[in-house]
Amino acid sequence: MISRTERVVNYTVLVVLAAAVLVPVGYFVLAAVSPDRAGRPALGDLRWENFATAWQSADFSRSMTVSLTITVVVVVVGVLLALLGGYGFGVLGVAGERALFPVVLLGMMISLEAIIVPLYYQFRPLGLTNSIPGIVLIHLGTGVPFGVFWMRAAFRALPRSLFESAELDGAGPLRMLSRVALPLIRPAVYTLVLLSFMWTWNDYFLSLVFLHGDNQTATVALGVFQGKHVTEINLMAAGGLLVAAPVLVLYVFFQRKFISGMLAGALKE
Amino acid sequence: MTATGTRPPARLPGTPSRPARAGRAGAPRRTSARRRRNRWIGLGFAAPGLLLYGYVVLVPLLQSVQYSFFRWDGVTQAVWVGLENYTRFLTDPELRSTFGHVLVLVGFFSLLPIALGLLSAALLTRTRLPGMAAFRWIYFLPQVMTSIVIALVFKRIYAPEGPLNEALRAVGLGSLARSWLGDFTWALPSLGMIGTWAGFGFCMVLFISGASSIPPELYEAARMDGAGPVREFFAVTLPGLRGQLAVALTLTITGALRTFDLVWITTRGGPGTSTLTPAVALYRAAFQNPQVGQAAAIGVVMALLCLLIALTITRLSEKD
Numbered sequence: 001m002i003s004r005t006e007r008v009v010n011y012t013v014l015v016v017l018a019a020a021v022l023v024p025v026g027y028f029v030l031a032a033v034s035p036d037r038a039g040r041p042a043l044g045d046l047r048w049e050n051f052a053t054a055w056q057s058a059d060f061s062r063s064m065t066v067s068l069t070i071t072v073v074v075v076v077v078g079v080l081l082a083l084l085g086g087y088g089f090g091v092l093g094v095a096g097e098r099a100l101f102p103v104v105l106l107g108m109m110i111s112l113e114a115i116i117v118p119l120y121y122q123f124r125p126l127g128l129t130n131s132i133p134g135i136v137l138i139h140l141g142t143g144v145p146f147g148v149f150w151m152r153a154a155f156r157a158l159p160r161s162l163f164e165s166a167e168l169d170g171a172g173p174l175r176m177l178s179r180v181a182l183p184l185i186r187p188a189v190y191t192l193v194l195l196s197f198m199w200t201w202n203d204y205f206l207s208l209v210f211l212h213g214d215n216q217t218a219t220v221a222l223g224v225f226q227g228k229h230v231t232e233i234n235l236m237a238a239g240g241l242l243v244a245a246p247v248l249v250l251y252v253f254f255q256r257k258f259i260s261g262m263l264a265g266a267l268k269e
Numbered sequence: 270m271t272a273t274g275t276r277p278p279a280r281l282p283g284t285p286s287r288p289a290r291a292g293r294a295g296a297p298r299r300t301s302a303r304r305r306r307n308r309w310i311g312l313g314f315a316a317p318g319l320l321l322y323g324y325v326v327l328v329p330l331l332q333s334v335q336y337s338f339f340r341w342d343g344v345t346q347a348v349w350v351g352l353e354n355y356t357r358f359l360t361d362p363e364l365r366s367t368f369g370h371v372l373v374l375v376g377f378f379s380l381l382p383i384a385l386g387l388l389s390a391a392l393l394t395r396t397r398l399p400g401m402a403a404f405r406w407i408y409f410l411p412q413v414m415t416s417i418v419i420a421l422v423f424k425r426i427y428a429p430e431g432p433l434n435e436a437l438r439a440v441g442l443g444s445l446a447r448s449w450l451g452d453f454t455w456a457l458p459s460l461g462m463i464g465t466w467a468g469f470g471f472c473m474v475l476f477i478s479g480a481s482s483i484p485p486e487l488y489e490a491a492r493m494d495g496a497g498p499v500r501e502f503f504a505v506t507l508p509g510l511r512g513q514l515a516v517a518l519t520l521t522i523t524g525a526l527r528t529f530d531l532v533w534i535t536t537r538g539g540p541g542t543s544t545l546t547p548a549v550a551l552y553r554a555a556f557q558n559p560q561v562g563q564a565a566a567i568g569v570v571m572a573l574l575c576l577l578i579a580l581t582i583t584r585l586s587e588k589d
Contacts, residue, residue, distance in 0.1 A: 113567070120556070142325060244418040262474060
């Protein structure tokens with residue numbers, strides 16, 4: 001039980017913090033539907049058509065398709081790689097594990113900055129710069145350490161006896177993975193899907209370096225768009241909300257999983 | 270390998286505790302043969318991911334080190350220069366300044382968010398009242414917004430005719446109004462505030478989860494001793510969050526060191542070089558007016574610093 005004064009103080013602090021977070025976002029949302037090019041909010045005159053105008057003039061159809069393609073492929077293939085790797089490390093054991101696993105862990109501490117330069121200059125002669133397969137490859141490769149680590153922890157949380165009895169029933173490794181383990185680790189897979197979707201969709205640095213022109217992702221296209229329309233703040237804000245929308249929608253629908261996923265990602269082991 | 274044992278709540282990657290192999294000695298022979306076979310099948314399962322990781326991360330990492338000893342414009346023949354790209358960190362004022370900026374950013378990206386995260390987590394775990402979930406939701410919101418949108422939001426807020434200056438003028442502080450991101454003195458702190466805004470929700474979630482594993486008896490004991498909310502926080506909550514603090518410090522400090530998107534979209538490192546960060550310097554050197562070797566050296570130094578920070582904080586947090 002806490003005292004009345006304390007409760008009032010607590011609420012006040014919490015509300016002030018919440019306002020500090022929400023006011024900038026709210027201002028931006030109002031700017032996006034403002035009739036004024038300077039983006040000054042006008043509550044009586046909401047211009048929803050700003051979204052359509054921004055969509056067309058930034059040619060978002062193309063860049064959103066690029067972003068969506070990259071994100072879907074990275075999420076699907078990445079989760080598959082993580083499942084296989086995590087199952088190997090967590091359940092079957094991996095030959096050479098003592099040497100291999102620390103190397104995988106190292107990957108979680110290596111920043112993109114340390115590898116981006118050779119990646120670019122090695123990928124260029126192979127035709128993998130400014131190509132969607134190229135950037136998908138990079139997202140997948142850099143995502144392996146976290147994915148494997150994350151799924152390994154999930155598999156290891158399952159009771160060992162489960163696999164032993166399945167093995168006695170004659171189930172092979174693949175069958176054990178798909179029939180026995182997979183249904184039980186769905187929550188972990190789910191979180192990995194959300195995180196991987198968010199990280200890939202929100203990426204800016206990689207796509208800025210690797211993709212140009214028609215292959216631009218939505219985040220980079222938005223940057224270009226705001227550079228061209230510095231005087232049309234309302235359209236720029238509308239475009240920003242369009243680009244942020246997919247992850248925001250996920251957040252609204254899966255908020256509990258999203259928060260616990262971020263948490264567990266930073267905490268496990 | 271046995272797969273038992275609960276892990277300590279917070280442990281940074283890099284110090285895996287090895288599960289003991291004991292307890293399997295008496296297992297039948299057939300099982301151990303199968304186990305050995307499984308290890309090769311396991312390698313086969315992990316292989317696609319590991320190969321891709323090797324190709325995309327490990328090989329370029331080694332190449333980065335190699336590149337960093339050359340002067341190369343990305344086109345003509347590369348020239349071996351030894352450590353020159355590294356000594357420039359000490360001699361080139363522009364490059365050197367980036368690390369000073371990082372120190373300032375650490376305050377805004379790490380210390381301030383952690384302080385606010387602690388405050389909000391303490392309040393949210395102490396006051397179990399309706400509406401708490403909503404606060405948590407709101408504070409975490411910036412975490413899912415893409416960095417470019419966050420940058421655009423604040424570019425607008427900080428604009429000469431933007432809401433911040435208008436508010437200042439409205440309350441008679443018009444003399445303080447300025448182009449925040451265009452001001453030599455204020456650009457870096459203004460940029461830093463964006464990082465605080467975006468990052469504290471993450472710290473909060475981290476601390477809330479940590480606080481939930483603190484035994485309630487500790488709080489009861491503290492209250493029996495007559496501790497108020499503040500004493501209780503410093504005596505029970507803070508020590509209980511040691512592990513989470515280590516994680517938060519590591520992630521936010523390396524985050525400050527690596528800041529790119531926010532700077533690139535808001536100031537491009539300007540005015541002058543007042544908001545230049547190592548990552549922006551790397552980008553320029555790699556892709557704008559190519560000095561590829563210099564860029565690689567910046568990347569290598571950043572990676573080493575990140576590693577060093579992570580290891581130091583882990584070590585410190587595990588010592589008693």
